[in-house]
Amino acid sequence: MLYKYLFCIAFAITFLSACKSNEPVTATTEPPALSRMKSIKLESAILNKHDIKQIPSASGMEHVQENYYVLSDDSPFLYQLNNKYELVQKYTLFDTSSFKGGRIPKSEKPDLEGMAHFTYGRDEMLLLLGSGASQSRNKGYLVNLSDKMKVQEVDFTRFYTFLKQILKIEQEGILNLEGIAIDNTYAYLLQRPSGSNTNVLFRFNADDFKDFLMRNGDLPVAAVYYFNLPAIGNNNAGFSGAYILGDKLFVTASVEDTPNAIDDGEVLGSFIGVIDLLALPYAMNAANPLAVPSTQILNADGSTYKVKAESLVVTETQKDKKYKVVVVTDDDQGSSELIEVELKMDR
Template sequence: MEKFQLTLLFKIIGLGSASGLIYQDNTIFAIGDNSSYLYEYHIDSNKLERHALAENSEENIPKSIKPDFEAITKYQDSLYLFGSGSTVNRTIMVQVDAKSKNVIKSQDLSDLYLAMQSFGKIAEEDFNLEGAIFNGETWFLFNRGNGKTNKNIVFSIDGKNLANEFRIVANEYKLPKIKGIRTSFTDAILVDDKIYFLATAENTDSTYNDGEVLGSIVGRIDVKKMKIDFTKKITDTQKFEGITLFKKSEKEIEFLLCEDNDTEVLESNIYKLVISK
């Protein structure tokens, strides 16, 4: 799996600081880490819709009070959006009906996040979720190791209710460096029995403050063994924060990626990444 192609596919005007996306039936569901909307982009018509996730939803919310939705996953007819947990006001998970786009429920996951910090031996200031997967039985939540301790951890969580009934397994990974800076998880998706993940090198030891972007990698984890199969650098300059399956064949697998531009400009570039099997 050494050959890859990365190309700019299109730009979404009206969505800023994209942090996650889901592709389905020529439509993209996306989130931005400074917004309290779910975005629905229709590729054929180039139409963007916004769906409020709370009362008085806003865009470009100030950093100190934003919900910081950094992870999105889909299972059956529901979308699940997770706050990063990097501050005390970023602990909400929102479940949305993928057909009606109505909010089914919002949950405060403070207890779960505290348990994950304890179980993974992560300091509060180093906790920063940036990827989520749900397969109907197990949740996989990805801690981005861009804090001082570089704790890149995949939490496997089984439970009927993430708010108060759960069992946790933690697997920690030492990801490759780019220009001397350790890469850290920014998103992931499950395809068959493999997890494909993105990780970015950012010159900062803070989960709160941004730093110089030094590049991004793609990698794969075998779910059965929870071991990394491969990693590959795909850019020296870009910070990719979202990955979703686009197409797959016997020879290739195609993903859509979104780029976080870390600005208040309401536009997001969507790239296509093609990897040879």
């Protein structure tokens, strides 16, 4: 009897408390992965700058076995630098006859914009990827680091047609693949948008992607994610390079005043951003792209670094969530620069 009496009192108190509020009780807690990504705060500072005059229009970079490999979208060579950023060797990727003037003519160049390191069996490989912005840019190259830098040309027309179908692209100059990163689980490919379009990240199973690449296998299944990057004035930043470290994808992005993926425009600035890969399930809505935590690259005096950041590697992880990042840049005039950046991450 006493139990029933106490139960009735407890029920009455709960009922009266609920009546005092006109607002329904709702769950407001975000998923942990999404909350973590939204809480990331980045700061960057340029530590050093290095001219790499021998390399025109650097566009991609990888760090393998104490060497930096640098790609150029205006050159038929792959460049090898040591840890002091000194040119050690350059390797011919394709015919050099159109390189007599120091830069390949825009209409002829394969526009190699992305580079990724991966292993295949016992071999260490580099994949160099054309942007896909036109028919002449539908090719790429495989370089076997374990077999005397053997070079193999790859036709990506079938693959790029597949990506265009996913993005519903019907004209040239819209597809613009600018970054790629591969780990043991996935391959990530970045689409840089033109105008006000959205930045896109494609993800593929790594084994399926390698099978397609190395054996001309079936097209790999693509998962598609959408991201928003900062703007400078009326121009949004677009993906330009990627580097994977653990569960984070570090990206470079630049802001260029140009209407398409082929013509150059005024460079307004560049950013470094970080995508928490565990948050990818919350970036599947094209109408609501996920914001990428980013920091603008500034000169030591606080002025805007008005050069295109094209690619990056994370060479050192320090205490207090600090990273040493090496960024390769292009001024669109045929010159290249390599900058060392300290990236601080708070959340």
